[in-house]
Amino acid sequence: MSSSPTGATAATTGSDQSIARDAIGGAVAGAAAYLLGYLTVYLTQSGRIEEGLSGLNFLAELFGGDPISAWQVSGWLFYNAHFVETASPGLLGGTESRNLLMQADGGSFLFVVPPLLLLVAGVVAGRVAGARTPAEGARSGALVAAGYLPLAVVGTFLFRYAVTGGGSVAPDMVTAALLAGAVYPAAFGAIGGTASSLLSG
Numbered sequence: 001m002s003s004s005p006t007g008a009t010a011a012t013t014g015s016d017q018s019i020a021r022d023a024i025g026g027a028v029a030g031a032a033a034y035l036l037g038y039l040t041v042y043l044t045q046s047g048r049i050e051e052g053l054s055g056l057n058f059l060a061e062l063f064g065g066d067p068i069s070a071w072q073v074s075g076w077l078f079y080n081a082h083f084v085e086t087a088s089p090g091l092l093g094g095t096e097s098r099n100l101l102m103q104a105d106g107g108s109f110l111f112v113v114p115p116l117l118l119l120v121a122g123v124v125a126g127r128v129a130g131a132r133t134p135a136e137g138a139r140s141g142a143l144v145a146a147g148y149l150p151l152a153v154v155g156t157f158l159f160r161y162a163v164t165g166g167g168s169v170a171p172d173m174v175t176a177a178l179l180a181g182a183v184y185p186a187a188f189g190a191i192g193g194t195a196s197s198l199l200s201g
Contacts, residue, residue, distance in 0.1 A: 026145075029147065030189065032121065038074065042070070053073065080171075088167070088169040118192065134197050137195070151181075152177060
């Protein structure tokens with residue numbers, strides 16, 4: 001006996017709704033992980049950043065430039081925690097890239113923040129999706145990239161500082177999109193999603 005068209009349509013509709021629910025849950029969890037990660041950097045480092053910027057901002061204002069804000073530098077450090085380097089104009093032309101977090105004192109713990117938050121986001125996404133197997137959990141958890149990637153790209157523009165005389169200081173856009181926006185959330189989110197299926201079992 002063949003299944004009725006009505007039953008097939010209902011099954012397809014239910015499947016579409018399930019996929020949409022999983023995608024929305026993953027996107028929301030991913031966006032929350034990004035915002036919480038940035039806030040963690042800002043709240044723990046802004047005082048030290050402002051102290052370090054006092055001399056630079058004096059020179060910037062002296063030569064008619066805009067002061068660098070602590071929230072911008074916090075953004076650079078947040079991307080550095082994903083091993084995305086900060087690009088800036090070189091003294092002799094071209095571009096220099098460096099990981100400021102590796103050169104800072106007392107900030108090495110921030111390298112753990114993005115993976116940890118993305119693991120939690122993956123667990124949440126897996127729970128929302130009701131993942132019952134590791135494969136389902138990994139798929140649902142990887143969807144946190146749907147919320148993390150757009151913000152990772154937008155952040156490269158938001159945290160950009162225009163340098164007097166041309167050029168800018170900002171996270172490297174290509175690495176930010178590929179590594180911070182795609183690889184990190186997909187990998188750690190999938191691990192968290194897998195864990196959620198094991199915990200629910």
